[in-house]
Amino acid sequence: MQTQTEHQAETQWVAVLDAEARGLVAAVDAHPDARRVFDGTIDTAGYIHYLIQTYHYARWSTPILGEAGQRLKRLGRHPELAELLIQKAEEERGHERWLLSDLKNLGCPEAQVEAAARSPAVDAYTGWNFFTSRSGVPAAVLGTAYVLEYLSQTRAGVGAERLQAVASIPNIHKSVTFLRSHGALYGDHVAEMAKILGRLTDLEEQAAIILSARATRSIYPGIFREQGPSSHPLGR
Numbered sequence: 001m002q003t004q005t006e007h008q009a010e011t012q013w014v015a016v017l018d019a020e021a022r023g024l025v026a027a028v029d030a031h032p033d034a035r036r037v038f039d040g041t042i043d044t045a046g047y048i049h050y051l052i053q054t055y056h057y058a059r060w061s062t063p064i065l066g067e068a069g070q071r072l073k074r075l076g077r078h079p080e081l082a083e084l085l086i087q088k089a090e091e092e093r094g095h096e097r098w099l100l101s102d103l104k105n106l107g108c109p110e111a112q113v114e115a116a117a118r119s120p121a122v123d124a125y126t127g128w129n130f131f132t133s134r135s136g137v138p139a140a141v142l143g144t145a146y147v148l149e150y151l152s153q154t155r156a157g158v159g160a161e162r163l164q165a166v167a168s169i170p171n172i173h174k175s176v177t178f179l180r181s182h183g184a185l186y187g188d189h190v191a192e193m194a195k196i197l198g199r200l201t202d203l204e205e206q207a208a209i210i211l212s213a214r215a216t217r218s219i220y221p222g223i224f225r226e227q228g229p230s231s232h233p234l235g236r
């Protein structure tokens, strides 16, 4: 039987994670180009920049999550979290193809996407998450997943609708697959994760998950173009 204090401690730690997720949405809303992507008023170059940088981190989602899950399983710890990571790795499989397809429909072929320079934010994101997955606290990746899924749930679907409504980008109707799919996908994912994570009592694991949520909250806005329409996209 769980005591009142234990229950409160669990709820409190997930509330910290929630605050990081809301912090990420606030940071995105405060970033000029990020706000324009999700309110539909972004110009073509800014949207392409966002999709290319997203491709360069999203393509690693399956290995990052999957390796973390397998490692946690090998370590024989938190089997429920290991399964959750492995499940998420499968759910993310192939999502980078939506980005390539959206980009192709915007006139940006795969070779150009591959050749584009990655922003420092993308390198920081993949570096940090591969580190925790392969040699840090493997469950930490769930902090990254939590805040990104929360962002998707609150902004991706609406963003896809707004981009099509504003329609200032040529061929935009064929170029919102990534956003539209993510808005629909993550509907109840966040609540489901909160429920599972609420049962985690290990303080070090909680701290590692919160640290990754914070790292992603601070890194993610850097994938958008820094200074709006006048700045040159990377890799040109």
Ligand SMILES: [Fe+2]
Pocket: 058, 091, 092, 095, 182
């Ligand atoms: Fe995805």
